[in-house]
Amino acid sequence: MICLDGQEQAEKLVIDNPHKIVDMVDDVEAIKSGNYPPNMPTAEEEIKQRTYDTAHEMYGNPLPLVIEARIEQELKSIISNGFSVIYLVAQRLVAKSNKDGYLVGSRGSVGSSLVALLIGVTEVNALPPHYRSASGDYVEFADPRKYESGYDLPEKFSPIDGTRLIGDGHNIPFATFLGFKGNKVPDIDLNFSGDYQPYAHNYMKSLFGENNVFRAGTIATVADKTAYGYAKAYERENELHLRGAEIDRLATGATGVKRTTGQHPAGILIVPDDMEIYDFTPIQFPADDLSATWKTTHFDFHSIHDNILKMDILGHDDPTMIRALQDMSGIDPHTIPMDDPGVMSLFSSPEVLGVTEEQIMSKTGTLGVPEFGTAFVRGMLEETHPKNYSELLQISGLSHGTDVWRGNADELIKDGVANIGTVIGTRDKIMTDLINYGVQPESAFQIMEKVRKGKGVSEEYQAEMREAGVPEWYIESCFKIKYMFPRAHAAAYVLMALRIAYYKVYFPMLYYAAYFSVRATNFDIVAMSRGLNSTKSKIQEIKQQGNDASAKDKDLLTVLEIANEALERGYDFSMVDLYKSDSEQWIIEGNTLIAPFNSVPGLGDNVAKRIVAARAEGEFLSKEDLAQRGGVSKTLMDFFNENGVLTGMPDENQLALF
Template sequence: MYFRTTDDMLREFAYLGKDTASRVVIDAPNRISDMIGEPKLFIPHPEGKETFQPHWDGAEDELREITLRRAREIYGETLPSIVQKRIDKELGAIIGYGFSTLYMIAVKLVGKSLADGYIVGSRGSVGSSLVAYLSGITEVNSLPPHYICPSCRHCEFDVSKLGKTGLDLPARDCPECGHRMGKDGFNIPFEVFLGFKGNKVPDIDLNFSGIYQPTAHNYVKELFGPDYVFRAGTIGTIAEKTAYGYVLKYMEERNLSFTNAEKERLARGITGVKRTTGQHPAGMVVLPVDYEIYQFTPIQHPADDTESETVTTHFDFGSMHDVLVKLDILGHDDPTMLRRLQDLTGIAPADVPLNDPEVFWKILSLFSSPEALGLSEDALGTPTGTLGIPEFGTRFVRNMLVETRPRSMEELIRISGLSHGTDVWVGNTQDLVHQGVPLGDCICTRDDIMNALIDLGVDPEVAFKTMESVRKGKGLEPFMEEAIGQVAAPDWYIGSCKKIKYMFPKAHAVAYVLMALRIAYFKIFYPAAYYACFLMRNADAFDATRMVARDITVLRAMMEEIDGLERQERERKENEYALLESLVEMNLRGVCLRPVDLYKSHATDFLLTDGEILPPISSLPGVGQQAAEGLARAREAGPFLSQDDMQRRKVAKSTVEALKLAGCLNGLPESSQVTLFEFGI
């Protein structure tokens, strides 16, 4: 069965005669098509808009009130001109294009998470919006770098020559009252988020703690009602290798033999075919109250599991993008780790003193040397101190740090942008840096394209379109190349743009770097708490039977063993290798691990005990969370009399064996029975 061509169909109906066959095959179908018109998957918007957005009465006024109140708290009752103009421009666009409710949803979600004690990180370009910062959605201040006095509210914005971000500015006392001034601002244009004419539908994506993510999802249902909130559906398709396997199985079952070319042809025909359905890990689709979900998509349980409480859209969200609003409420490790660090140290993430020059420069030094950890490069075996620091701890990014030697917050943001892009560093910016082009002149984030072209004299709308085209990997259209060619752009500029497949937004890079700096602060000043939380974050790769070693030669021998493996196996053990690197560093700094303790170890958490770290029961091979929690419940009844007693208290036999192999049951007899021989009879 296959689609026939027009000639095929004419031959099929040749018995009607040439003229009649032509009317049946060509004329009649075209007339029917004209009567139907252009088919559309979704209903037309009554106002001619593209997106059906939820609407809250009063959202516009509430957003304006929250924004202005916070702006005056920071900058004083009479706002500086640059602040007032930016707020007016943004609110005009946000309210004018109908995005107030979208902002207020994010305001309420972030506010609830913060009230419950969990910091939230912003993703994407939302940090480009000053209104998002002032309303509490993001911690990224998109204004140019500036000083602000927390006492008298005196501001100074004409300071760009002193630093390209607020954190890079030197310390300064207020000329009005003498108080030490605060520093802020990352210089990100709002247009990156919404476009120059509101021609870009904004995405507000948020990183919640993985622990808190289910609460955030349920809160969206509370805000809108369960009939108007659905998980975004996904469609799992057959991968290329799986398709090839199906072809081989088909041949085997039927005793067939095909050429390699035929195998490839059949596999290509299967690749991409729907295999199953699922749910987006973060996406929540919100429906306006005046509509039913069936006007846009069928709904279902993921993988047709009728026992599941989750209801998803049948269409994957890619087919509905910009038609319905999707909130990306992601679970992320950084907010969880910062909350655990707060619990151990009493220091909230917002209280980490990044504005203290001495603290900031000490943190910054980690990105080029481990000396702030009290270690030398030779002792540690790596030239930076960023092992375990999110976004900067992998071998790939550490090599970037070695090649670029960052000395400022601005350069860290650029490196973050490069490391998250595709074909932006390797074979592109890396070569330019080797040729002597300063990192600050290179294209590192998508914002760099628009900002640089506007500064060179390119029309802002053309600069925006160029940025959007390049960051999506679409290269340059002829009118874009022509515009760049008419200004004094570097010779390498067009070639660099054409190589790029994906570019990271600057606001997202700033948010990631701020998280990394906070965690680096705890690594320097609270090492035991940091390593306990780091191990908790990487618990899946930790093996308490092998990695509890105070002799770093043992740990390094394990690393050498991994280095000697074949490439594929070595890559599979990459997480284990990274963990071993940090364990070496931890021991060199005097923080040690204790063996798992039958009675003192927590079921699943790493504990701090007298400056040392006690691994959980679940860190033993073969002991999962449920088994570890079962042991913890069983020991509440008092000390175990024997290994048999453990099993009588419902401790799994496999857990008892794992504890025995790890040496945790030394001195505990196998049986509670007492023989006459034990009494010497």
């Protein structure tokens, strides 16, 4: 036992000396705080150079003042906040994909940035609607209160050389991407072709080195219902009789507990080359596979999202389908017009396809068109009859929002209070609408931010809106909204959709071949190959199940509806052909699509590829030979027999004696 001699000695030993020891110890961070982007020393200069080079090419030199002001505003925010690296990494990825022949679709609000367009990250032009010449020697801005998209501008010719002018611009404020002060960390999400996604991921290793890029980890936790099941199992196994409150207490304690780790399907984390991943997180191999090509962060990526750069490199069907259509048709998707009358008519009627509503059981021609093919969105089209790009953009925004359409915009349109062009369809439209009414830009931004998050409008802002002449129905609509889609995201989606719709109208056989090869995964090739009556019968069979239909049958219904449309347009489907079918792709032969092997129920990709490989080695001598060399099971052989695939083929190999 230590005896302390007086208060002074006690304070020295208990208070002063421990403080001195603490002061001698450096600050220790188990996990680094702060933001550590990759080291790209010339990023700021390169972003600026690329931006102005493209701007001068598109809009001439000197630039119109409104365009130069927008560029300077954005570059100031991007460079002063250290965001240049994020933009440049995205530029590198998109440029690589485009060079390799695959378009990239942008997601989220990145299309709100003019700089993102000019350096090649997005195809969405955020400027107000305008005309520009292909040579960059003429620019003319339109009234944004009359036209919300440059794609809707009427045809006009250059007063300089008489060439047709290009309509461009979707009037998207930069504030919706980086905030009103331009200091919000940008989140650039990109949709790569699903086929190209692994190459895009690996390209990150080429850019930054294998030891500096990692797949983002995820953590799965125990869900409410699972935790409740654990509590009930505990009660049962221990022969207890617990009250409901105790069961709830035990379940609450287990809810949210880490259950397993996983790998984000798209997220790639980049560590600066002068640091190590261990400065931020431990790492692991997925499924403890030491031979895996990617290592994964052990910490959930949300935990270190603000410390190191994460790029979301997603896989999507639209770029894959467009690449397939481009390869088959030879038509560059960039040359497809966004105001083609035939394509636009699809959204009101199937007449341009040469079929009636009754034949295809749809009042529009948008079956299989991304964003516009579901029953819900087709219902929206039937109520609104959109006629141009900006109205389609509204439909896209309304279909992705929460409490934006049902009980809100749809009622305003039905009652004749508003139309598809004037209702609130996207978050950005709130800001631009209010500015057009005369509300101050910062107030318009703050109102937009509150409304898009479902927080309504304060009394102070309501007064400002009324003073500017904003109608009451508009204010009431703001209060109903729970979530709103970004205009830039909708613009990018509609752009891809119209390209695919163009092929559907003018290159139907190529469209159906691409659709069934890329987007569809569930088939009934027996019904499809037997023609219209069989296909329609299967459609009715699934519809009669109503809500009791399984998810698989609902997915099949979509495929059969598009197959029915193709049949009504005069195209046929063929059962798999042992010597013509591909393993995965639908083959065009005249007006017939030949089914691939993997469309057969229960026949997977590996067996499909094995059949094709065995076929390349030589003709199948018998059913026995096919089963052995192709790895085809008895069940699949029975399917082939029942559907005439093996007609004329002997059961066993014939032994030649002479």
